[in-house]
Amino acid sequence: MRRLTSAVPLLLVSGVVMALAATAIASAPAHAAPADLDGQATSAPPSVEPELRTRAAAAGRIRVNVVTRTRADLPDAASAGQVLQTLSRFPMVTLRVDAAALDRLATRPGVVSVSEDRPVPPALAESVPLIGGDRTRAAGLTGAGSAVAVLDTGVATGHPFLGGRVIGEACFSPVDADYSATSLCPNGAAQQEGPGAADSEQGACADPARL
Structure with missing residues (x-):
């Protein structure tokens, strides 16, 4: 101290x-979502930590921090795995997932990023x-x-x-x-x-x- x-x-x-929730949230894209040909905002694909799926496949299951665009998107993201931790204010949930669950998270439109939650x-x-x-x-x-x-x-x-x-x-x-x-x-x-x-x-x- x-x-x-x-x-x-x-x-x-x-x-x-x-792994700190603030770190995961800070890693979320700060720029606005890109627009399609009609000028409507589109959702960028989730940012998934490199080699995360490989580690999940090898270990069977891992802990991940999932950051969503809004808190309204949390239930959909949380359904992909076992909920370990939720926050009262931030749009983030900590899950225990396997490789298949990571694949599901990578397709969720409300998910911003997925990173491993490991001891530091x-x-x-x-x-x-x-x-x-x-x-x-x-x-x-x-x-x-x-x-x-x-x-x-x-x-x-x-x-x-x-x-x-x-x-x-x-x-x-x-x-x-x-x-x-x-x-x-x-x-x-x-x-x-x-x-x-x-x-x-x-x-x-x-x-x-x-x-």
């Missing part, structure tokens, strides 16, 4: 995540620039006067620096036998909320070999 210089309340969110090991040298933390710090934005959400793989919640400032904790750590993914939450479940949920000195997070 990066050091904070201002005394602001903190919301701690812990967990080893699969945390690396501070990469994650801080990825979220713009270095630029925020350089601009002098410390979060003073605001509640700051710390997304990490666990935090030393008992550290004196955080004394009296933690207002909430949560842990989200997918459990998926196909990917050998086990929970790092202190209670061993895929989700935990409340005191101790983001404590890096409890549960599997306390074992560096598990991270």
Whole structure:
């Protein structure tokens, strides 16, 4: 966790995540759909991650993040496989699919992109620039006067620096036998909320070999 210089309340969110939904959504085409000869908008074919079908055929089934044009398109996309995760606001669903299901998704008019949802090991040298933390710090934005959400793989919640400032904790750590993914939450479940949920000195997070 990066050091904070201002005394602001903190919301701690812990967990080893699969491929970020924001990354999948950002990969969606930003330009308008092309027009046909009659001047009507047409739908571009879904962007499917290269070699995804090959991996699905070899593994039997894989996890994928499916981004759709609108939330109204989600039910049709979700019908292609087993639903593992949905989001309350974004037009995205995480599915478990086989090669045949990928073929079906590639024909859905409401689907924008399909990418594999796989475990991503945390690396501070990469994650801080990825979220713009270095630029925020350089601009002098410390979060003073605001509640700051710390997304990490666990935090030393008992550290004196955080004394009296933690207002909430949560842990989200997918459990998926196909990917050998086990929970790092202190209670061993895929989700935990409340005191101790983001404590890096409890549960599997306390074992560096598990991270």
